[in-house]
Amino acid sequence: MDLSTVLSRAQHGIDAPLVRVETHISNGLPAFNIVGLPATAVRESKERVRSAIINSHFDWPDRRLTINLAPADLPKDGGRFDLPIALGILAASGQLPVETLAGKEFIGELALSGALRPVAGTVSAAIAASGAQRSLVLPAPNAANASLVPGANVLPTTQLLELSAFLHGRHEISPAETPAASEGPDYPDLADVRGQPLGKRALEIAAAGGHNLLFSGPPGTGKTMLASRMPGILPPLQQCELLEILALRSAVDANLSPVACARRPFRAPHHSASARALVGGGNNPRPGEISLAHHGILFLDELPEFPRAVLEVLREPMESGQITVSRALQQITYPARFQLVAAMNPCPCGFDGDPEKACRCTPDQVQRYRQRLSGPLLGRIDLLVNLPRLPASLLTAKHRAEESSAAVRERVCAARATALSRAGTVNSRLDDHQIRQYCPLGAEDQSLLERAIDRLGMSVRAYHRVLRVARTIADLADCESIASPHLVEALGYRQLPRDEVAENGLV
Numbered sequence: 001m002d003l004s005t006v007l008s009r010a011q012h013g014i015d016a017p018l019v020r021v022e023t024h025i026s027n028g029l030p031a032f033n034i035v036g037l038p039a040t041a042v043r044e045s046k047e048r049v050r051s052a053i054i055n056s057h058f059d060w061p062d063r064r065l066t067i068n069l070a071p072a073d074l075p076k077d078g079g080r081f082d083l084p085i086a087l088g089i090l091a092a093s094g095q096l097p098v099e100t101l102a103g104k105e106f107i108g109e110l111a112l113s114g115a116l117r118p119v120a121g122t123v124s125a126a127i128a129a130s131g132a133q134r135s136l137v138l139p140a141p142n143a144a145n146a147s148l149v150p151g152a153n154v155l156p157t158t159q160l161l162e163l164s165a166f167l168h169g170r171h172e173i174s175p176a177e178t179p180a181a182s183e184g185p186d187y188p189d190l191a192d193v194r195g196q197p198l199g200k201r202a203l204e205i206a207a208a209g210g211h212n213l214l215f216s217g218p219p220g221t222g223k224t225m226l227a228s229r230m231p232g233i234l235p236p237l238q239q240c241e242l243l244e245i246l247a248l249r250s251a252v253d254a255n256l257s258p259v260a261c262a263r264r265p266f267r268a269p270h271h272s273a274s275a276r277a278l279v280g281g282g283n284n285p286r287p288g289e290i291s292l293a294h295h296g297i298l299f300l301d302e303l304p305e306f307p308r309a310v311l312e313v314l315r316e317p318m319e320s321g322q323i324t325v326s327r328a329l330q331q332i333t334y335p336a337r338f339q340l341v342a343a344m345n346p347c348p349c350g351f352d353g354d355p356e357k358a359c360r361c362t363p364d365q366v367q368r369y370r371q372r373l374s375g376p377l378l379g380r381i382d383l384l385v386n387l388p389r390l391p392a393s394l395l396t397a398k399h400r401a402e403e404s405s406a407a408v409r410e411r412v413c414a415a416r417a418t419a420l421s422r423a424g425t426v427n428s429r430l431d432d433h434q435i436r437q438y439c440p441l442g443a444e445d446q447s448l449l450e451r452a453i454d455r456l457g458m459s460v461r462a463y464h465r466v467l468r469v470a471r472t473i474a475d476l477a478d479c480e481s482i483a484s485p486h487l488v489e490a491l492g493y494r495q496l497p498r499d500e501v502a503e504n505g506l507v
Contacts, residue, residue, distance in 0.1 A: 002026065004091035004098055006084040007105045009128055010076055011121035013285070013332035014247040016128040018105075020070045021081060023088030028064040034085075036069030039077040039284070048079070048110050049086045056114035056161040061093045075330055077284045079109030080119040083137075086110060086160060087167075100167040104155075105129045108139045114160040118142045118254040123246045126152040135175075137163065143176035144258050145246055150239070179258055187232030187263070190405040192225070195390050199226045202385045202493065204408050207233045208415035209472030210426035211465075212318065212340040212380060214303070217387030218357070219350045223343035226387075227299050230341055231264040232405035235413045241295045244335060248294055252286050265296025265338075271305040275313045285325040285332045290317050293338035303344040304372040311377055314340065318380045321429075340381065344373075354389060382428065382465045383493040415475040427472045432464070439467040445487050452491050466490045 002025045009016040032046045054060055067085055069076050084106045090096040107125055109117040116139040126146035129136040135153040138146060143156035154176040157163045165171035190200065199215060203226055206213040215223040237245070245261050269277060269289045280288030290298055300306060317323045317336040324333045346352040347366045352359040361369070378384070419427050423434050430438065441449065453463055470482045470490035477486065 002092055004088045004101070006088045006091070006101055007134070008081055008084040008107055009105060009121075009125040010074055011078065011080065011124065011251065012074070012330070013287075013334055014124050014244070014251055016121060016124040017071075017074060018128070018132070019074070019076065019081070019084075020068075021084040021088050022068040022070060023085070023092040024066045024068075025061055025089075025092045026064045026066070030062045030064065032065045032067075034067045034069070036067075036072045037075050038069060038081075039075065041078050042069070042076050042081055045079060045082045045085055045110075048082055048112060049089065051112040052082070052110040052114040052160055053086055053089065055112060056159070056164070058090060058095050058164075059093070061089065065089065075284070078119060079117070080107045080121070082110035083108035083116065083160070083163075087163075090164070096164060096167055100169075104135045104137055105132075106137045108137075108157075110160060116140070116158055116160070120254045121247075121251050122146045122254075123149065123243065123250045126154060127243070127247070129153075137173075141255065142250075144179050145250055145256055147176040147178045148246065148258060149243065187405060188228050190229045190233060190408055191402040193222055193229065194402060196222050196226065196387055199223075199385060199387050200403070200408075202383045203230060204233065204412060205469065205472055205476065205493075206230070206339070206341070206383055207408075208412045208427075208476055209382075209419070209468065210339055210428040211382035211469060211472065212428070213342070213383045213385070214378075214381045215341075215343045215385055215387055216346055218354045218389050219345060221387040221389055223387060224299075224301055227297070227301075227341045227343060228266070229405060230297050230299075230339075231266050233408045233412050234264050235409070235416055237262070237264065237295065245295055248287055248291055248334070252292075265293045266299060267293040267296070267338075268299040268301065271300070271302050273306070273310065275307075275310045278310060279313050279323055280325050280334060281327075283327065285327055285330070287334045288323070290314065290323060290336045290338055291334040294335045295337060296339070298338040298340050300340070300342040303342040304369055306372075308372055308374065311372075312374065315376055315380060342381070346386075356389060379459060379461050379465075382469050385493065411476055414478075415472065418475045418478075419472070427468045427475070430468055430471070435464055435467055439471050439482060441467075441482060441487070445482065445484055448484065448487060449491075456491075456494065458494065462494060466494065469493060 004023045006021040008019045008021050010019045034043055091098045107119060109119050111117055118139045118141040122138055122142040123145050126136050126149040130149055130152040135155055137155045140156035140158050143154050146154045155173045156176050157173055166173045217223055249261055250256050267289045278289045280286055280291055321337040322333055323336045347359055347361045348369050349360045351357045352366055423438055470486045473486040473489055474482045
């Protein structure tokens with residue numbers, strides 16, 4: 001036979017579209033052509049494949065070879081097609097039985113010796129292959145991740161020669177076993193943070209409702225320390241969440257370990273990061289920080305130090321939970337359901353409003369510093385918390401036991417379970433219809449909220465966010481309906497201390 005077809009998978013974001021590797025061997029001067037919109041790495045595979053076949057003790061056909069990667073309009077990139085190209089040549093030249101290729105998909109990069117090297121995007125390929133009810137043959141280092149996909153039949157191999165023996169029926173390749181579940185990830189404990197009860201309370205509310213959070217305060221008040229404890233009080237990852245995280249991470253890391261993805265993502269880019277670093281991009285678009293923080297935390301320290309244009313790219317994914325990267329040849333949508341936790345100083349020197357240390361900034365400097373954060377961005381943050389300086393007496397006093405992350409996580413999990421059973425989603429994602437259905441207010445509370453809207457100049461978006469936060473506070477208190485204390489506390493997180501809410505005649 002001079003014609004063969006081998007099934008493989010391309011990488012398109014976190015999707016893995018099917019690619020048919022068609023091989024034709026014809027008479028004529030020796031040549032090796034690859035068509036079907038291959039990138040440079042795919043075109044260079046001809047040299048790797050030739051050396052791998054020869055060094056695996058097969059015969060190289062000195063004839064005209066044509067490889068078609070179908071569909072022709074789908075961009076192909078990386079070394080993932082080395083293995084199916086080599087198998088297609090061996091099958092078309094009669095050195096492999098064609099019928100043994102049926103019901104299987106193949107991906108993998110070949111070394112010159114014929115050894116298989118890991119490739120990116122194997123989790124997405126395993127999901128797609130499982131849905132098509134076909135086995136997936138891939139490099140052994142990728143097997144641990146791919147085997148986590150429910151129903152996937154993953155066949156790991158290390159050498160082209162070993163795989164050939166398996167296809168001839170002379171060698172057995174056992175399906176990869178799912179890695180044993182490890183103990184829960186070790187997160188920093190909230191008990192390490194001394195004082196700051198308001199910050200801890202806001203952290204608990206944010207975790208329970210999936211709300212975005214901004215800490216503001218002088219240097220050294222524990223803003224970063226509190227933010228780093230956020231993953232430890234979030235509920236454990238569900239299986240579907242873990243698979244999405246694995247698919248995203250494996251798209252950029254061919255040597256990813258499943259243990260590394262058992263933790264909630266906590267991405268903390270430096271304030272010099274570009275908009276492309278946050279959103280993602282490149283000629284072959286890769287996910288950025290906001291997608292790599294999917295189902296986890298995106299922590300932006302020194303928030304006003306980020307360029308304003310960089311911060312503005314957060315607005316759309318904060319609402320939609322996804323980001324679309326458009327290029328001339330393709331458009332890729334990545335999930336970006338992250339939770340924003342940010343920290344900032346009140347002014348450039350950091351001591352505006354500090355009772356113990358005078359601020360050295362002029363009013364114009366303070367205004368320019370705060371204007372780096374746009375109103376629409378701040379409007380998408382549910383909890384705005386001012387952290388005071390810790391008193392010296394707290395630092396020198398005998399340490400008292402603080403509440404641990406495990407204790408807080410129990411309340412967070414209970415509140416999230418209540419929200420999920422009620423509306424099927426966390427409170428921060430309630431739409432307008434769900435807010436009207438699950439966040440009803442009494443006459444007095446409605447009047448309170450209306451006065452807050454008028455006197456504090458709140459927008460409709462802020463109005464809805466106050467109701468969502470109040471609903472979370474009520475869930476933490478195990479209350480079926482929102483009461484006045486829940487609403488007043490929620491209003492206090494709109495960058496006004498709760499005593500000021502009372503002073504403005506709102507209660």
